[in-house]
Amino acid sequence: MRNLLALLALLTTNNLLAATPPDGIPRELARQRAAQLSDVRYHLRFTLTPRAPSASGHEDLQFRSSSSAPVLLDFREGTLANLVVNGVAVPPKIENGHIELPAGPIHAGENTVSMDFTAPVATAGKAITRFEDKDDNTEYLYTLFVPMDADMAFPCFDQPDLKGRFHLELTAPENWTTISNTPSESQSPAGAGQRVTIFAETRPISTYLFAFAAGPFRKVHETAGLPGLYVRQSKFKKAEEEAAEVQQISGQGIDYLSKFFAQPFPFPKYDMVMIPGFAYGGMEHAGATFLREESILFRTAPTHSDHLNRDILLLHELTHQWFGDFTTMRWFDDLWLKEGFAQYMAYHALAALKPGENIWKRFYQSIKPAAYSIDSTKGATPIYQSIANLKDAKSAYGAIVYSKAPGVIKQLAFVLGEENFRDGLRLYLKEHAYANAEWSDLVHAFEKVSGKSLQDWAAMWIRHRGMPQVDVTWTCDAQNRIDHFSLTQHDVLGEGGIWPVAMQIELAYPGGGPTRLRAQLNTENVGLPEAAGKPCPQYVFLNDQDFAYGRFLLDERSRKAVVDHLGEVNDVFERTLLWGSLWDSVREADLAPRDFLELALRLLPGETDEALAQNLIGHVTTSLHRYVSEAVRAQIVPKAEVLASDRMLHSAEQDFRIIWFRGLRAVAESPEGRAQIKDLLNGKLAVPGVDLRPLDRWTMVTALIALNDADADSFLAAEEKRDQSGDGQKYAYLAKAARPEAASKQKYFNDYLHDPSRPEDWIEQSLGSFNYWNQSELTLPYLKPALEALPQIKRERKIFFVLGWLNAFIGGQQSAVAQAEVHEFLSAAPLDKDLQLKILEVSDELDRTVKIRQRFP
Ligand SMILES: [Zn+2]
Secondary structure (H helix, E strand, O other): OHHHHHHHHHHHHHHHHHOOOOOOOEHHHHHHHHHHEEEEEEEEEEEOOOOOOEEEEEEEEEEEEOOOOOEEEEOOOOEEEEEEEOOEEOOOOEEOOEEEEOEOOEOOEEEEEEEEEEEEEEOOOOOEEEEEEOOOOEEEEEEOOOOOOHHHOOOEOOOOOOOEEEEEEEEEEOOOEEEEOOOEEEEEEEEOOEEEEEEOOOOOEOHHHOOEEEEOEEEEOOOOOOOEEEEEHHHHHHHHHHHHHHHHHHHHHHHHHHHHHOOOOOOOOOEEEEEOOOOOOEEEEOOEEEEEHHHHOOOOOOOHHHHHHHHHHHHHHHHHOOEOOOEEEOOHHHHHHHHHHHHHHHHHHHHHHOHHHOHHHHHHHHHHHHHHHHHOOOOOOOOOOOOOEHHHHHHHOOHHHHHHHHHHHHHHHHHHOHHHHHHHHHHHHHHOOOEEEOHHHHHHHHHHHHOOOOHHHHHHHOOOOOOEEEEEEEEEOOOOEEEEEEEEEEEOOOOOOOOOEEEEEEEEOOOOOOEEEEEEEOOOEEEOHHHOOOEOOOEEEOOHHHOOOOEOOOOHHHHHHHHHHHHHOOOHHHHHHHHHHHHHHHHOOOOOHHHHHHHHHHHHHHOOOHHHHHHHHHHHHHHHHHHOOHHHHHHHHHHHHHHHHHHHHHOOOHHHHHHHHHHHHHHOOOHHHHHHHHHHHHOOOOOOOOOOOHHHHHHHHHHHHHOOOOOHHHHHHHHHHHOOOHHHHHHHHHHHOOOOOHHHHHHHHHHHHHOOOOOHHHHHHHHHHHOOHHHHHHHHHHHHHHHHOHHHHHHHOOOOHHHHHHHHHHHOOOOHHHHHHHHHHHHHOOOOHHHHHHHHHHHHHHHHHHHHHHHOO
16 A cells, blocks of 8 residues: 555656646645755855846755655746756756756755856846835845745745755945845955855745845944844935834844744844835845835824834734744645734734733724625635645735734634743744744644644634624613623624634623623524623623624614713723724614714714724725715715814824824815815925925825816926925826826826836835726726736736735725626636635625615615
């Protein structure tokens, strides 16, 4: 039996290689290589030349093979020469993104391969990206390989579970700074104004975590013991102002996480490199996190929340050094293992480092709505997402891993208890140091330390899509005591799932503290006997402190009480959760958006929490622009404008003046509202004590253009004259995308699909202006072409682009006509499964909008 199996395995292996190499990296190829190969070492030399369309390189690759079977290397888009395998010259052929190292030269034991190669460099669409700094006419190059683009830059085994040690030599202009995963070991002149930097060999890391950046970067504040921070030279002064805070929170994070995980920082150094226009908020390359410069050096006047969100980003990327880089998922189907934990632990760490900040309330605000809004759609996937080929790994990214996974992890920590949770993480990291693991390894670690079985829990929360809605039924007797209290759950998607849900229930009483009950719901219905006999509460809320994951709407009696008394709820976390529940009712077409609007506008002036106020202003804006009729909008907008303007000018706290400025800019629509925006731009009006920054100004210009204000063009011209920086050129491009003219839309849409030189972040950030909320008639003709372009978009763009694209084009629509068009496209077009799911995910909001507008005309 055993021999037969081995023979079968061999046959399968040979079959895999006999035919044309497969497209991308199928799971089976990855499995077979991980079984055959080990001890991978890459010696890489890159020569970086300014303005050149490619980088040239040389690679010496070593690995152990358990057999003499041929080996496939991954390499897309570059050129290859001088391929030598164990001393034997082999034709340097790239076929379908792979290089075959044939049986013959390949043998069991140590193997050495050497080759010369070139890899493309461009402003968009390649693994090595060029940023041209228009402020000082310099250029910067950086790599971004996740999830499988390392093989666009050099030949490699581009799968996360074939970790390699990298030894990098970079030749670049001598006035450039080069940064990679490890410290540089030496630098020497290479003639003709060039210099070679040799970096220390890395620990074993996955290919997607290897990186370098090069250009006239400058290091900000050389403070011993704190992480390094690099910035392009034209932003050096700005970076100096922000550096202390950034480096400090990262340094504190390293101390906190090292202790929490009982595992010292796993790499020889930690640097952060700010990259303008970077495709993500950050990318956690081992020892060298790259950060989107705009997320660190604020482009708008920042609030306290903006600072805390930056902390979260920094701690998220930092957590990855352990969760992702030190212990890596075996395959991208377990992406949540790294993203869910990085997100959860960022809040966990910040709650410990800044205990006065009510961080778990922020977790609820930032994390849960995104999770619930995808998990209640037919586009939802389980947290564990099966990925047959790495070329589809991009689709795994989204709210399921970034928002649902941390939400579910919070629930797990509540179920296990804080100590078991921590010990489980410690065990998991210890058992998989510098190696790979799967979700089941983590579940086993938790089971081992807690002695609890988590199989049922994992089956529903990790392997099953969707979420429960939990409802309560309660009554009180003549003595004003609870005489009945029971919970039921149903599957939001109607697919019949029953979830194990652990929650803390609040019984609220006027003028007194609440009573809290812990409940466990493992079946469809459960009674809660311990509630019986308690005094009759004013209202009941099922997810006190947000420990559970699911939809928790207020029962009718509670909702009425909450609407009447929300202004008296002193606890800000509780208030935030109640507002959240009311907003869920709006989105369920259960509560009239007009009622929500009126309540929000009535209570907002008294709201003392900046983050909650900002949230509510956001809901007000969404309700006005999407959910209510034009007639209702026309009645409410002037009130909202007056309130926003008043609070912008007269709030005692600066943070409130900033968020109300943003609110005014978002809702201003009437001639009076627009006049205020113009006065802010021309200096007749100011937000007291606040220096508006360039992006604040550009967003106002964009609004004037989108609203077709008669003075828009002159304000645009003035702003273009005033801000001629590189950023300014980008913002002007974004602003003009809002032009309410068919010809302009046509030009932009062509750009999006056919101009390879346009930086990706310009396009990504202009999609919202193109699809401005008031221009749905003008943009409707682009809905179908935008959907038809999805396969191209998915192939050519970075990870989050597809979602941004769909959210902009579908999100720009509110009508039943648009809804029908999307669903018609879905049923007719031959799309791959994951694009179908993405459309279903995003179109849910359009479905809701149509439903809300029909229900509350
Ligand atoms: Zn991450």
